[in-house]
Amino acid sequence: MAANDIHVRMCLQEIVKLDLEIKARIQDVQQCDNLEQLEEQNRQAKVALAQLKDKINTLERLGKEQDREEDRVVVLKNVENHQQRMTSNIATLRKTNLSVKMAIDTQERDALMLGSETRKRNINSKETLAKAASKVTESLLELNQTMDAQVRKGNLTLTTLESSSKNITDTHEEFKSMGSHIQNARRLLTKYSQRELTDKVLIFLALVFFFATVLYILQRRIWSTRSSNS
Template sequence: MQAKQDLLKGNPQVRKRNQANKETLAKTANDISESLVSLNRTMAEQVKQSENNITTLDHSSNTLKETQREFDSMGGHIQNSQRLLTKYGRRNLTDNVLILLALIFFFATALYIVKKRLWPS
């Protein structure tokens, strides 16, 4: 009731207090607005950084997929090479055995001819 009478009489302290409250509320509202603007700016930066990260991850994924395809291709080439080297090794062994048999046959034939010429029967 006292506050009502003070307001009606025009008490300067009440007006100062009301004005101080209004100034405090205005300052608080301004601080909150600045905080929101700062938060908005920070969120925009985070979104941009996330977009950059997604782009980088996409590029890395494509690089990894391409590398995987190349490794698969190399694996096929390595298996072909292994088969060819195994086949080459078998043929090399076969060729060595044939050369040895040919040399034995040649020397046996040469010994037979020399024997027939030196000791005719």
């Protein structure tokens, strides 16, 4: 009895799982936008429906094997409910297939009509495209000429800048040379100024010595004269 209950529960779980899978396949069918996808989703849905039918039959067999009448009634009631759900899923799948096929047919028809109109527009617009291409080519040629002129102008400017840079470099070298001469002249002037100061001091000392000598001589003579008079 317990083993039968376990088998019944496992079978019910498989039935619920397959029912959910079929509903998911119906949703996938609704999302199809071409016949190849539609055929693939229908194939997988048919496989799930076949498995579901097999599990319901198994559940029905297990229900009939129940010892107690109450259990038998409950299981067979579940069998009836799942059969109704399976029938409803089959009907829903058919309706969904019909609506999706109609949508795909409409889409393909619209695509054919759009393609025909597009081809007509392409034929009518060839001359316009040719004219536009010619204008683009002319614009590119003008742009190329303008760029060549800019390049030549840039080369001339670069040559002028190189010449100016050379002149600046030469001037800088001249300034450096002049600075060296000025530094040498400054050293000479400083040296001459020092020598001039030395000469002035020597002359001053010589004058002091000279006047001291004169005063000494005068003092000696005056002293000698006084001594003679005495």
